[in-house]
Amino acid sequence: MPRVTFIPDDVSVSVETGESLLRAAMLADVLVTASCGGDGTCGKCRMVVERGTVRAGQSAKLSDAQTAAGYVLGCLAEVVEDVFVRIPVESRAGAVPLRGGGRHPNPILAPEECAARVADSGSPPPVGKRLVRMFAPSLSDNASDLTRLCQTIRRDHGLEGVTVSLPVLGQLPAAARKGDWTVTAVVAELADTGLWIAGLEPGDTTARQFAVAVDVGTTTVEVALVDLTSGAVVAREAEYNAQTSRGEDVITRVIYGTRPEGLRELHELVTHTISVLVTSACGKAGVAFEELVCYVAAGNTVMTHLLFGVTPANIRTSPYIPAATEFPCVCATDLMLPGGPSTQVIALPCPASWLGGDIVAGVLASGIPWRDELTLFVDVGTNGEMVLGNKEWLVACSCSAGPAFEGGGILHGMRAAQGAVEQVRLDPGTLEPMILTIGGAKPLGICGSGLIDLVSELFLAGAIERNGVFATATDSPRLRKGARGPEYVLVFAEESGTGDDIVLTEVDIDNLMRAKAAIFAGISILTECVDVDFDAIHEVIIAGGFGHYLDLERVTTLGMMPEIAPEKYVFIGNSSLLGARCVASSKGMLQMARRVSEMITYIDLSVNAGFMETYVSATFLPHTDQSLFPRTEKLLAERRALKAVM
Amino acid sequence: MPYADPVEQLKGRIREVVLGDGEGAVTVGGAAALPFCAFDGELPHRPVIAMEVFDAAPAGWPAALTEALGDVMGDPAAWAKACVEQYGADMVCVQLASTDPNGANASPDDAAATVRSVVDAVSVPVVVYGCGNADKDGEVLKKVAEALSGVRLALGPATEDNYKAITAAALGYGHVVIAETPIDVNMAKQLNILITQMGLDADRIIIDPSTGSVGYGIEYGYTVMERLRLAALVQNDDMTQMPMICNLGKEAWRTKEARAPQDEEPAWGDAHKRGILWEATTAITLALGGADVLIMRHPAAIATVRKAIDGLLSQ
Numbered sequence: 001m002p003r004v005t006f007i008p009d010d011v012s013v014s015v016e017t018g019e020s021l022l023r024a025a026m027l028a029d030v031l032v033t034a035s036c037g038g039d040g041t042c043g044k045c046r047m048v049v050e051r052g053t054v055r056a057g058q059s060a061k062l063s064d065a066q067t068a069a070g071y072v073l074g075c076l077a078e079v080v081e082d083v084f085v086r087i088p089v090e091s092r093a094g095a096v097p098l099r100g101g102g103r104h105p106n107p108i109l110a111p112e113e114c115a116a117r118v119a120d121s122g123s124p125p126p127v128g129k130r131l132v133r134m135f136a137p138s139l140s141d142n143a144s145d146l147t148r149l150c151q152t153i154r155r156d157h158g159l160e161g162v163t164v165s166l167p168v169l170g171q172l173p174a175a176a177r178k179g180d181w182t183v184t185a186v187v188a189e190l191a192d193t194g195l196w197i198a199g200l201e202p203g204d205t206t207a208r209q210f211a212v213a214v215d216v217g218t219t220t221v222e223v224a225l226v227d228l229t230s231g232a233v234v235a236r237e238a239e240y241n242a243q244t245s246r247g248e249d250v251i252t253r254v255i256y257g258t259r260p261e262g263l264r265e266l267h268e269l270v271t272h273t274i275s276v277l278v279t280s281a282c283g284k285a286g287v288a289f290e291e292l293v294c295y296v297a298a299g300n301t302v303m304t305h306l307l308f309g310v311t312p313a314n315i316r317t318s319p320y321i322p323a324a325t326e327f328p329c330v331c332a333t334d335l336m337l338p339g340g341p342s343t344q345v346i347a348l349p350c351p352a353s354w355l356g357g358d359i360v361a362g363v364l365a366s367g368i369p370w371r372d373e374l375t376l377f378v379d380v381g382t383n384g385e386m387v388l389g390n391k392e393w394l395v396a397c398s399c400s401a402g403p404a405f406e407g408g409g410i411l412h413g414m415r416a417a418q419g420a421v422e423q424v425r426l427d428p429g430t431l432e433p434m435i436l437t438i439g440g441a442k443p444l445g446i447c448g449s450g451l452i453d454l455v456s457e458l459f460l461a462g463a464i465e466r467n468g469v470f471a472t473a474t475d476s477p478r479l480r481k482g483a484r485g486p487e488y489v490l491v492f493a494e495e496s497g498t499g500d501d502i503v504l505t506e507v508d509i510d511n512l513m514r515a516k517a518a519i520f521a522g523i524s525i526l527t528e529c530v531d532v533d534f535d536a537i538h539e540v541i542i543a544g545g546f547g548h549y550l551d552l553e554r555v556t557t558l559g560m561m562p563e564i565a566p567e568k569y570v571f572i573g574n575s576s577l578l579g580a581r582c583v584a585s586s587k588g589m590l591q592m593a594r595r596v597s598e599m600i601t602y603i604d605l606s607v608n609a610g611f612m613e614t615y616v617s618a619t620f621l622p623h624t625d626q627s628l629f630p631r632t633e634k635l636l637a638e639r640r641a642l643k644a645v646m
Numbered sequence: 647m648p649y650a651d652p653v654e655q656l657k658g659r660i661r662e663v664v665l666g667d668g669e670g671a672v673t674v675g676g677a678a679a680l681p682f683c684a685f686d687g688e689l690p691h692r693p694v695i696a697m698e699v700f701d702a703a704p705a706g707w708p709a710a711l712t713e714a715l716g717d718v719m720g721d722p723a724a725w726a727k728a729c730v731e732q733y734g735a736d737m738v739c740v741q742l743a744s745t746d747p748n749g750a751n752a753s754p755d756d757a758a759a760t761v762r763s764v765v766d767a768v769s770v771p772v773v774v775y776g777c778g779n780a781d782k783d784g785e786v787l788k789k790v791a792e793a794l795s796g797v798r799l800a801l802g803p804a805t806e807d808n809y810k811a812i813t814a815a816a817l818g819y820g821h822v823v824i825a826e827t828p829i830d831v832n833m834a835k836q837l838n839i840l841i842t843q844m845g846l847d848a849d850r851i852i853i854d855p856s857t858g859s860v861g862y863g864i865e866y867g868y869t870v871m872e873r874l875r876l877a878a879l880v881q882n883d884d885m886t887q888m889p890m891i892c893n894l895g896k897e898a899w900r901t902k903e904a905r906a907p908q909d910e911e912p913a914w915g916d917a918h919k920r921g922i923l924w925e926a927t928t929a930i931t932l933a934l935g936g937a938d939v940l941i942m943r944h945p946a947a948i949a950t951v952r953k954a955i956d957g958l959l960s961q
Contacts, residue, residue, distance in 0.1 A: 467836060616830060
C-alpha cells in the first residue's frame with residue numbers, strides 16, 4: 001500500500017491506492033480544515049505535494065499558479081504512490097498540529113478469515129440434494145418404489161429412517177420412471193428434529209442447488225444467495241424492511257401486530273421484502289426459484305415471530321415470554337416466499353425474548369463456540385446485545401441503546417448512507433471541523449461513527465463537559481444558542497447538502513450518552529456476573545453496521561467500550577447474515593446454533609438490581625469512576641494542558 | 647488469647663469543611679469511621695443542627711410550629727437570634743423561599759439583604775438555601791455570595807442545572823457549595839467532579855443527597871447516604887468524601903402525619919407531639935445514615951435530636 005507522509009506533522013500512514021489525501025490525513029490524525037465532507041466544494045483542504053505524484057482533477061478552487069506549485073485539494077487527490085505532502089498554514093484552522101499515532105481503517109474480517117474461525121466438519125447442508133440411483137425393479141426384485149428409495153438412501157448416504165410426506169410419495173412413481181430410476185431427493189436433515197424428503201426430481205439435478213441466507217433486521221433485510229455446491233455467495237441484496245412504515249422500532253411493531261389484521265400485515269410486509277430481494281438476487285445469478293432448497297433466516301425474536309406470522313405480543317407483557325424459541329421448519333410457499341414445493345425455511349433459534357437468532361448467528365460466525373479464549377461479542381444497534389464466553393459457557397444480555405447509533409433521535413442524524421458525516425476531527429482551539437462524508441458527497445447529516453467522533457472531539461477540546469452539556473466559556477462562532485438551546489454547528493448551510501445548518505444539540509449528546517452508557521453497562525454487568533476483569537478478555541468482536549471508520553480510541557474516550565487494547569478488537573460486519581450462511585451450508589452448524597442457543601445464559605437487565613446503578617455511573621464522560629479510563633483521562637489531561645498554552 | 651474488639655480497617659476519611667468565619671467558625675465532617683462508630687476510628691466533629699429561618703413569614707404551618715416559634719416568624723434576624731440564643735442551634739439555615747418566581751418572587755437584592763441581616767444577628771455559621779428554582783437560585787445565590795464576601799456561607803442547592811453559577815460565586819467570594827442530587831450515588835459523585843473541575847477545592851463542597859421523611863421513602867435516601875459513606879471510607883473514593891447535609895425540616899413538616907390537626911385524625915393522637923416526633927425521628931435516622939448537618943425546624947425536635955446524638959456519642 002502506498003505511504004503518505006505529512007509535513008510539518010511528520011507522520012505517515014499507509015492507505016489503499018485511490019484513497020483521498022484527506023482521508024489519509026484523517027487516519028494520520030493530521031488536522032486540516034475541511035467543511036464540505038470531501039465534496040470538493042469548500043476548497044479548504046489544500047495540500048502541497050512535495051514529492052511523488054497524486055491523481056487529482058482540476059479544481060476551480062485552485063488558481064493555475066497554485067496548481068503549478070503543486071497545490072491540490074486533499075479530498076479530490078487520490079493516492080497512487082508514496083508521497084510527501086505539506087499542509088500549508090492556511091489549511092490549518094489552528095496553530096497546533098495534533099500528534100496522533102496514526103490509525104488504520106478497522107479491518108473487517110474477510111470471508112475466508114471468518115470461515116477459518118468456524119470449525120466446519122464438512123458436514124452436508126441441513127437441506128440439500130442427494131443423488132439416488134436405485135436398481136430398476138424386476139420380477140425378482142419387486143420391492144415398492146418407496147422401499148426402493150429409502151433403501152438406496154440408506155445404502156448410499158447412510159441416512160436411516162427417512163420419512164416421506166404424501167405429496168412427495170405422489171411424485172415418486174413418475175419421477176423414478178422418468179429419470180430411469182435415478183432421482184434427486186431434496187433431503188432435510190435437521191439433526192435431532194427430523195429427517196425427511198422434501199421433494200423429488202427425476203434425474204440428477206444436484207449440480208444446481210442454492211440456499212438463501214436472510215438477515216431479518218428490524219431496519220434492514222439482507223439476503224445472500226449461496227451456491228451449495230461450491231459454497232460461494234452468488235448474489236447479495238439488501239433493502240429496508242418494509243415493516244418500517246408500520247413503526248421504526250421493535251416495540252412499535254409488536255404493538256402494531258396486536259391490531260386487527262396487524263399481524264398478517266407485518267408478516268406480509270417482511271415476506272414481501274424478502275421476496276423482492278430473492279427475486280432480484282435469483283435474477284442476477286440466473287437461478288430458478290425451484291433450485292432453491294432452503295432459506296435460513298436469522299432475526300431477533302420479534303422479527304422471527306413476524307416472519308412466521310406468529311404473534312410476538314406476549315413479549316411485551318409480564319412475564320415477557322415469546323411464543324417459541326425454536327421455530328418449525330416449514331415450506332417456503334407456506335410463508336409466501338419464492339421457491340418450489342420442496343424449498344424449506346429454517347429459522348435460527350432465539351434463546352430469549354430479547355436475544356434472537358441474529359445473535360446466535362453472530363456468535364456462530366465469530367467462532368466463539370470453538371474457542372478456548374474468552375471472547376466478547378458486541379452487536380451495536382438499536383438494541384445492544386453482548387455475549388461473553390468461549391466454547392464452555394456463554395452469558396448474554398441485551399440493552400436498549402436507542403437509535404442514536406443509527407442516527408435516530410439525533411436532530412441531524414442519519415443512517416450510514418451517501419452524504420452522512422462519518423469522520424470528524426476538530427481543531428481544539430477554534431473548533432473548526434475536518435469532516436468526511438460517506439461517498440465524499442455534500443454533508444446531509446451525521447451517522448453513528450460521525451456522532452461518536454464529533455462528541456468525543458468536542459469533549460477532548462473542552463467544549464463539552466463531562467455531563468454532556470456544552471461548556472459556556474468557549475468563544476467559537478460554531479458554538480451558539482439555537483432555538484433548541486446551545487448547539488454546535490458542524491456544517492454551515494452554504495456547505496451542506498440540505499441547505500440548512502447541520503448542528504449538534506444537547507439533546508443529541510444526551511441521547512448518545514444514554515446509548516453509550518447502556519452498552520458499557522451491559523458489558524460491565526456481563527463481566528461482573530462471571531467475575532472477570534476486562535483485561536481477561538482475549539478478543540472483542542464488533543458486529544453490525546459500524547464500519548471501517550469507527551474510531552476505537554474515540555469509542556473509549558466516550559466510555560462506550562472499556563479500555564481494552566485496540567489490537568484485541570475485531571470487526572466482523574453483518575454477522576447475522578454470515579451465521580445464517582454458515583448454517584445454510586452445514587448441518588453441523590445448525591446443530592451448533594442450537595447448542596449455542598441452549599448454552600447461552602441470558603441475563604435479563606430489566607430485573608437486574610445492579611443495572612440501573614451501573615448505567616447511571618456510565619452516563620458521564622467517560623465514566624463516573626475515572627479510574628476505569630486511565631488512557632482517556634491521560635489524553636484529556638494532555639489536551640487540556642495543550643489548550644492552556646495556546 | 648485475650649479477646650480484642652475487632653476494628654474495621656478503613657482506608658478513607660471524610661474531608662473537614664469549615665463553615666463561617668472568625669470565632670464562630672464550625673468544622674464539620676472529618677469522620678474516619680462510620681457514623682457513631684467511634685470504636686473504629688476518629689469522629690472529630692459531631693453532627694450539627696442548622697435551624698431554619700425563613701426570609702418571610704411562612705403561611706399554612708401547623709399550630710405545633712407557629713405556637714413554638716411565635717412572633718419571630720416575620721423577622722429573619724430575630725428568628726435567627728432566637729435559634730441560637732434560645733434553642734442553641736449550631737448554625738442557622740436561611741431558607742429563601744420568597745425568591746420563588748412562582749411565589750413572591752423576591753429579588754436577589756432582597757435576598758442578599760435578608761441574609762446580611764441574619765449574618766449580622768448571629769455569630770454561628772449560616773447556610774443559605776435557595777427556593778429550588780435552578781435559574782433563580784443561580785442569580786440569587788450569586789448576589790448573596792457577593793454581598794457576603796468572605797463570610798464562608800454554605801450556598802445551595804447547586805444542581806446539575808445551576809452548579810456553574812453557584813460554584814463560580816462560591817469560588818469568587820470564598821463560600822462553600824452544597825451539591826444536591828436526586829438520591830443517587832453516581833449522580834452525587836458526578837456533580838462533585840463537575841464542581842471540582844471548575845477549580846473549587848473539594849473541601850468546600852457539602853453533599854446534599856436529598857431525602858424523604860420517615861414514611862415517605864427515607865429508606866432510599868438513607869441507603870444512598872450509607873453507600874456514599876461506604877464508598878468514601880471503604881473504597882477511599884475521593885469524590886464521595888464530602889460531609890453530608892440533609893434538608894429535612896421541610897420534608898418532615900410536609901407530611902400529613904405532621905400536619906393533620908387532632909380533630910381530623912383523632913386516632914393519631916396529639917398533633918403537637920406527632921409533628922415533633924416525625925421531625926425528630928427523621929433527623930435521627932439521617933444522622934445514623936451519616937448526615938453531618940441536619941436542617942431542622944421545631945425547637946422541641948431539635949432538643950430531642952441533640953439528646954439522641956449525645957447519647958449515641960457517649961456510648
